[in-house]
Amino acid sequence: MNKVWVSIWRENRLGTKAMAEKLIKDMGLSKAMANVFAARNITTAKEALSLTEFELMQLLDVGMAEVSSALSRISEIACPPYQTALNLMEQRVHKEDHGGHLPTGLKGLDEALCGGIPFGVLTELVGPPGIGKTQLCMKLSLLASLPTTYGGLNGHVIYIDVESKFSSKRMIEIGVQSFPDIFNMKGVVQEMAGRILVLRPTTLSKFTESLQQIKLSLLQRPVKLIVIDSIAAIMSGDFAQGASRQNLLGWHVSFINNMALSQRTDDLSGYDSHLVAALGINWAHSVTIRLVLEAKSGQRFIKLAKSPLSPPFAFPFIITSAGISLLNDYGTELKGMEINRIHQHGHSDIINFDGKGCSDKRRNPT
Structure with a gap:
């Protein structure tokens, strides 16, 4: 997944650079005009187009x-040809159809996302502690590693577990309850566990080391999913608010394309207790898909708050021994402030995962 995004990003970047560096002498200008540009040491399209017409008129001493x-x-030569909105839409549909998706296993959400979480994008899970973010990440990790015959991607997963929330026991329970046919087969649990690499960095420097390990893993294994749970914990632990932190975060965001699990900080200024972004505007704009998990009036919801493929929707869900399950598949379309507001009051955790199903004991499934 990461590898696909990096190759596309490099191709676009290099294509733009190549156009800017095209030589003026090769652009079909009259020999006299080409010589005038060369005499003023303006040799590339970028150098010429960086000046205004008036500046060039003075510099070249021509009309x-x-x-x-x-x-x-x-x-005309250096810039790419224009494209209509219809062409761009058709290209996007073609890319989505052929690029692939990671199904979430939540039918309504997958339909809204046109098949699941698309490959090659940065996806963010947002919500208060104990709402079910880690539960969803573990389910996605299983789906990425399952054989294709069972709806998986038959790949490997890199799970960066910053806050030590990853539980192999809980993941196996989700697998057994969700896919009993395959997980009850001999040796399957060991095979699935071997496909999920868990890293536990405690500082930003250790996190950077983990990224270097990821580079090696991408060459050695068919990695389909990268999870960071959570990047906000790393940044808030090492740095205060400010531009320096944003710059450092920007470097790491540019390095990989992943499934990113982001914590939030409290903001009680509204009537409903809701949450605000902990990582700033740069991070927010880097995210392609944003899933918000929240609790309102005792009911949990997962909201598709940001997506280029779908309008905002909210789906009620519960957490069982099989992980997150939607209560319905049609959802509710959202408008206005409800799209980005994150409710956290009326949130009750009454689930205990003990390998034997759910009980009434209180626990915070994250």
Whole structure:
């Protein structure tokens, strides 16, 4: 998953750079005009297009008509051709259809996402402690590692467990309850466990070391999913608020494309207790898919708050021994402030996972 996104990002970046570095002498200008540009040491499209027409007129000592004609030609050759909104939409649909998805196992959510979480994007899970974020991450990890005949991706998973919330026992329970046919087969549990690499960095420097391990793993294994649970814990533990933290975070976001699990900090300014982003605007804009898990009036909801593929929807859910399950598959379309507001009051945890199903004992499943 990470590898696909990096290769696309590099291809786009290098393509733009190549256009900017095209030589003016090769753009079909008259020999006299090309010589004028060369004499002023303006040799590439980027250098010419970085100046205004008036600046070029003074620098080249030629008339406005000649400058305008030359810039039009340079722009035509150096810049990519225009595309209509319909063309862009068709390209996106083709990319989604052929790029692949990781199904979440939640039918309504998968339908809203046109098949599941698309490959090659940064996806964020947001919500208060104990709402079920880690439960969903473990279920996604199982789905990524399951054989394709059972709806999985038949790949490996890298799980960066910052807050030591990952439980192999709980993951096996989710697998047994969700996929009894396969998990009751001899040797399957060991095989699935061998496909999930768990790293536990405690500082940002250790996290950076983990990223280096990821680079090696991507070469050695068919990694389909990377989970960070949670990146906010690393940043808040090592750095105060400010631009320096944002710059460091930006570097790590650019390094990988992953499933990122983000904690939130309390903000009680509204009537309903809700949460605000802990990692700032740079992080928010890096996210392609945002899933918000919240509790309101005693009911848990998972909201598709940000997606280029679907309008915002909210689905009620419960947590059972098999993990997160939706109460219905049609959901409710959201509008206005409810899209980004994260409710946390009326949240009751009455689930105990002991391998024998659920009981009334209180526990915080995260």
